[in-house]
Amino acid sequence: QVQLVESGGGLVQAGGSLRLSCAASGGTFSSYAMGWFRQAPGKEREFVATISVSGLSTYYADSVKGRFTISRDNAKNTVYLQMNSLEPEDTAVYYCGAKYGSSSRHGSQYNNWGQGTQVTVSS
Secondary structure (H helix, E strand, C coil): CCEEEEECCEEEECCCCEEEEEEEECCCHHHEEEEEEEECCCCCCEEEEEECCCCCCEEECCCCCCCEEEEEECCCCEEEEEECCCCHHHCEEEEEEEEECCCCCCHHHCCEECCCEEEEEEC
């Protein structure tokens, strides 16, 4: 099992940027595909982005494509989510997840989760 801790959330105006970080410990980070998901109040958790174990393959939800970038540093056991051109609709709690093996957009396939970090985008 790997433990995950997210950071970097906060309050930002529409059009602004934030970078989220997710630090992993207790496991072989380079063996896990990583994903970012988010959950807005009253809504289901939704997929945002995922990255393969090597970092060479990424996949994004249509709603964030071109604005968000997922990356990882296996030497630092950390995955990042760079969020640009933020919109009020991006307001949510953002969670990182770890999945042994190949990357996936399906949250049900992830069995390691962080506690989440709040992102609030004001209009």
